[in-house]
Amino acid sequence: MHCRRVYLMSLARCAIIAFMAAVCICTFLHALSVALINSPAGNPLRTAFAVELRRYGGPWLYQRWSLFAPAAAEYNNELFVRGKTSSGKMTPWLNVSEYYVKRGWNDPLFREHYVSEAVSHALDFAFAPKQRDRDAARVILFNAAARILCLYTAGKNPNHMQAEIDRTFVISIPPQKPQQHRVEDTLLGWRPVSC
Amino acid sequence: MLQLYRYSASPAYAEFLYWTSVFVAIAFLVGVVPRLTSWLFAITAYATVSRNWQATDAGLNLVLLLAFLLCFCDSGSSRLFRIDLRPLGFRFREIRPIWNLVHNCARFLIAWQVCMVYFWAVFYKLGGDNWRDGTALYYVLHLSHFMPFPALSSLLSSNSTLVAFMTYATIVFQMAFPFLMWNPRLKPYLIGGAVLLHLSIAIVLGLVLFSATMIAADLSLLTDSQMLGLRRAVARAFRFVTQIAHAKRTVIVRAPVFLLGFLILAFAGRGTARAAAEFCPATVSPVFQGLSPSEYAFTLGAMSKRDVTGLLRIQTSSGWFDADFKDVQLRSTTSQYNDAGSAFTLDDFLSTPLVVAFPGAVSVTYAYVARASTSGETVLGWDAKGSVWCEPTGKPGSGRHVGMETPNTPAMDLKQAINLKAHSVETALMSNCGDPFSLVGIQKIAYAQYPALLRDSAFTALPKGSSIVIVAVNDDGTVIDAWTWETSGNEALDAAATTAAEHTVYSPARAFCENVPGYYFMKIAWRA
Numbered sequence: 001m002h003c004r005r006v007y008l009m010s011l012a013r014c015a016i017i018a019f020m021a022a023v024c025i026c027t028f029l030h031a032l033s034v035a036l037i038n039s040p041a042g043n044p045l046r047t048a049f050a051v052e053l054r055r056y057g058g059p060w061l062y063q064r065w066s067l068f069a070p071a072a073a074e075y076n077n078e079l080f081v082r083g084k085t086s087s088g089k090m091t092p093w094l095n096v097s098e099y100y101v102k103r104g105w106n107d108p109l110f111r112e113h114y115v116s117e118a119v120s121h122a123l124d125f126a127f128a129p130k131q132r133d134r135d136a137a138r139v140i141l142f143n144a145a146a147r148i149l150c151l152y153t154a155g156k157n158p159n160h161m162q163a164e165i166d167r168t169f170v171i172s173i174p175p176q177k178p179q180q181h182r183v184e185d186t187l188l189g190w191r192p193v194s195c
Numbered sequence: 196m197l198q199l200y201r202y203s204a205s206p207a208y209a210e211f212l213y214w215t216s217v218f219v220a221i222a223f224l225v226g227v228v229p230r231l232t233s234w235l236f237a238i239t240a241y242a243t244v245s246r247n248w249q250a251t252d253a254g255l256n257l258v259l260l261l262a263f264l265l266c267f268c269d270s271g272s273s274r275l276f277r278i279d280l281r282p283l284g285f286r287f288r289e290i291r292p293i294w295n296l297v298h299n300c301a302r303f304l305i306a307w308q309v310c311m312v313y314f315w316a317v318f319y320k321l322g323g324d325n326w327r328d329g330t331a332l333y334y335v336l337h338l339s340h341f342m343p344f345p346a347l348s349s350l351l352s353s354n355s356t357l358v359a360f361m362t363y364a365t366i367v368f369q370m371a372f373p374f375l376m377w378n379p380r381l382k383p384y385l386i387g388g389a390v391l392l393h394l395s396i397a398i399v400l401g402l403v404l405f406s407a408t409m410i411a412a413d414l415s416l417l418t419d420s421q422m423l424g425l426r427r428a429v430a431r432a433f434r435f436v437t438q439i440a441h442a443k444r445t446v447i448v449r450a451p452v453f454l455l456g457f458l459i460l461a462f463a464g465r466g467t468a469r470a471a472a473e474f475c476p477a478t479v480s481p482v483f484q485g486l487s488p489s490e491y492a493f494t495l496g497a498m499s500k501r502d503v504t505g506l507l508r509i510q511t512s513s514g515w516f517d518a519d520f521k522d523v524q525l526r527s528t529t530s531q532y533n534d535a536g537s538a539f540t541l542d543d544f545l546s547t548p549l550v551v552a553f554p555g556a557v558s559v560t561y562a563y564v565a566r567a568s569t570s571g572e573t574v575l576g577w578d579a580k581g582s583v584w585c586e587p588t589g590k591p592g593s594g595r596h597v598g599m600e601t602p603n604t605p606a607m608d609l610k611q612a613i614n615l616k617a618h619s620v621e622t623a624l625m626s627n628c629g630d631p632f633s634l635v636g637i638q639k640i641a642y643a644q645y646p647a648l649l650r651d652s653a654f655t656a657l658p659k660g661s662s663i664v665i666v667a668v669n670d671d672g673t674v675i676d677a678w679t680w681e682t683s684g685n686e687a688l689d690a691a692a693t694t695a696a697e698h699t700v701y702s703p704a705r706a707f708c709e710n711v712p713g714y715y716f717m718k719i720a721w722r723a
Contacts, residue, residue: 020296025399027300031307038315076339083691090686093694097339119338166698187647 016125033057075167077123083158083193091158096148097123119144126165126188141165142191157195163188174183199242217489229270254405261412267301304402309412310373319368324611326366329359331499335400345399368392373459376416383421389413401526458693474667474712475585476567476577477503477525480545488556492548492612495564497525500544505567505582507549509617511557515624516617517565518551523613547611554617563587586670587624587706588713627644628708634703635715643695643719646687660684662692668701670710683721692719 036046037057046053079096100116118140125137145163164187199212216239223232240262244255325331335341336352352358368388375381390410397406417425479495495503503525507518525544568582577583625631660683668673677696679689696717704713 016293020293021292023297023300027304030304034304034308034311038311040319076337078339088686090690092690114247189647 077120078166079123079141079145080164080166081117081149082162083149083153083156084160084162084190085156086159089156091153091156092148093164094143094148094152096163099148100144123165136184138188141188146193146195149193153195158193160190161193162190197238197241198245199239200246212242215239215676223270232270233262233266233270237266254402254408257308257312261305261415264301264305264308267297268305269298278581306376306416307466309416309600310376312409312412313369314373317366320366326362329362330355332362332365334360341400341402344399347399365392379418379651382416386413386416415703472498473498473575473577474669475564476501476569476572476580476583477505477523477546477564478585478588479507479562479564483559483562484548485559486550486609488554490550491559492550492609493562494548495520495523495525495546497544499572500527501569501572501577503546503569506565507551507615508563508565508620508622509551509559510561510624511553511559513555513557513619514633515620515622516551516553516557517620518549518617519616520549520613521616522570523547523549537637547613549615550612551610551615551617553565554619561587586709586711588704588711623676624707626707630705631708635666635704635713637699637715638672638702639700641695641698641700643692643721645721646691659721660688660717661720662689664689664692664696664719666696666699666701666715666717668703668713668715670703670712672701672703672710674699674701675712680716688721692717695719 033053033056035055036049039046077097080093081096082093083091085091097119100119122137122140122144123174125133126141128134128137141163142161149158149161200209202208219232219235219239223229223236224328237259240259244259320326320331323331325334331356333352336358351361372385372389376385390413393406393409393413397403414422456530458498477495477497482494482495486492491509493507497503503523504521505519507520509516509518523544523546528543528545564585566582566584568580569577572578661681662679662683663681664677665680666677669675674697677693679693682689683692696715699717701715703710705711
């Protein structure tokens, strides 16, 4: 009886020690995975374990956008929208970004703060290399643009809308030179809309 | 499976889930059975974030990870809500060492994650040109999405030395943190520095939620005794503040604070008094008529109906003269304009002639409205601005529309003239510089693009024509407004012309050696 109890206790102790060793190994592996996942894409260490890292990290550990690194963004993105009624009359250009960004600052209880985040991310993703990202971004931008258009053209009933992304680049830093801007307009095409 | 919002599309379910998440978060924060609420918090946080990944930012990524790791930590339940499980027969003695190990490993991974954030942030920053040459923060401070206080952002970016210092300081701090943080003596100071860094990011760039996440993550690296020490320090500071609030030195202590606050508000609240597209409540029409050697007739004009009171300043061969006018009515008249061969009509709001009598014979060379206030002006908001001092217009003789050909104004009907007397004044306006007068110029033109819709549509003949856009350019060269002056007949073409005019970079007009606001007429001839 006594021997059996000692045997069970030492078995339990071995199990405990094994479990603790497993915890330590998992900790170490997780730390290593986090380090590798954040390392520059394409480096040999990361590509060697790319599949396992992707399966382990899932969508949580990967970050697909960057704002301040490697280069701080040097341009302002703004989304404009205008509508066309069935009789062909055109509304003026409306600034969608201004609505979300400026209202966010002026209204502390602005409930659409996260729409503002989505719109500004979508403005970056509209130029992403992958078509899938560009399409997802366009959905967000068109939805936001449609909402602003319908909000500000109530009564005019536009049935088509056209969105445009304006990027204003700051080119040089004063005081060496006068501040210069370069503007790029990207038309996102016409789409039907119903308000 | 854990994306809880996908189980039902009904709004009631989403609301219920949302408020449950809020409740769980508060319960976890307060310390209600953390071993349970930590898991609930991790699950609900993941469900909320995975609802729409596009609306998240890096801070939420970190929150999810830390929420997951916190499930393995002993977060310590509050005294109020501790559930005592001993009567139920649980024996914790055996699993205490395991639990300690798991807790410590989770704490290590949290610290490791925070260090990873700082390390890779600076690693990637050093790969970018503008971080290496110390100019990155200049661009960051000019991003319109991160400008809760534009005056503060422009103040911080106004000095290139300051910008470079802040850029390099950020990089050095982010490089040092992941390594020096593991030294127990340096850790509190580094964490304090990190908290200050994130507070300043929250204030200057408005990234409140992200900064709050990073501050929470940084503070979680403190040990228990350091946390208690922090709590003691905060209590001490609070006692100190309440003491000096009651001391006799109150007035001296508070006054500089109010002065500083006033300076900040004054600086931030600085604005210009300009209406949407008019720089002055009234301007002088380019055509003035000499009725006799000492009498001249002027016409005032504006873009909407109003009554104006103000001061007309006139330059003559015998010096400058002022003529006060009161309650002059500007009413609608249809004017014929002829611009480089194309004739069109516009509604102007003109006064009856103002006949100014001078003390002696003079020869008038220039006139402008120096000061004016309106009443009954409901379109552009001039009434609310009260009495406004105006700047001279850009070219003598073209007082009303700088850069435009003289319109054929109707002959003055002197029967309804308003008589004014001029008196001599001294002005500070001078003409002894390189270019005392010039029109609004173009520094960099933005080319108008033929609207894609019209090109791709089923129009049999593509619309053509000329759009003339008038651009109101401020005295610093910025565009105040641009609108169609003469239509091409097609609104889409006009809109495209207006866009191009808005995006063009202008140099301001000059009058009497100073930059003044003015107008630019941009004519765009459309060819399909």
